[in-house]
Amino acid sequence: MIERTLSLVKPDGVEQNCIGEVIRRFEAKGLRVVALKLIRIEQKQAEAFYAVHRERPFYRSLTAFLSSGPVVAMVIEGEGAIPLVRQIMGATDPAKAEPGTIRRDLATGIERNVVHGSDGTETAATEIAFFFNALEIIR
Ligand code: CMP
Numbered sequence: 001m002i003e004r005t006l007s008l009v010k011p012d013g014v015e016q017n018c019i020g021e022v023i024r025r026f027e028a029k030g031l032r033v034v035a036l037k038l039i040r041i042e043q044k045q046a047e048a049f050y051a052v053h054r055e056r057p058f059y060r061s062l063t064a065f066l067s068s069g070p071v072v073a074m075v076i077e078g079e080g081a082i083p084l085v086r087q088i089m090g091a092t093d094p095a096k097a098e099p100g101t102i103r104r105d106l107a108t109g110i111e112r113n114v115v116h117g118s119d120g121t122e123t124a125a126t127e128i129a130f131f132f133n134a135l136e137i138i139r
Pocket residue numbers: 053058062092110111112113115116117
């Protein structure tokens with residue numbers, strides 16, 4: 001099934017000049033970028049984006065980190081894009097991520113883990129709409 005998912009290159013990934021490397025890895029697996037922008041996320045917006053984690057001990061730190069520098073937001077499209085992007089990213093904790101994944105190769109910690117990818121169909125729809133309107137997504 002052709003799916004769309006929301007991916008972010010987080011502030012650590014942008015700081016490390018890894019925007020191109022993240023996109024290259026998605027494209028190398030046959031995925032397509034159908035929307036893309038470089039933005040800054042305000043603290044309040046980061047809190048809204050990660051609202052599902054609001055009870056977690058790392059919520060404040062995570063949202064402060066996401067708003068600490070520019071991020072790239074993109075919509076990725078392709079066959080099984082939601083699980084495929086998660087596979088390319090690797091496990092949340094880079095120490096547990098498979099070799100050859102983005103997080104294993106580029107991330108420096110569980111919070112500073114370079115990329116985000118939606119974890120399911122409903123989340124993908126919500127997260128895409130959080131960053132992009134219909135006119136910004138190329139068909
Ligand atoms: P992400 O896939 O963007 O979704 C939620 C984020 O919370 C996750 O990546 C991590 O960056 C972060 N996260 C998850 N677990 C922890 C943790 N135990 N400590 C700090 N940050 C975490």
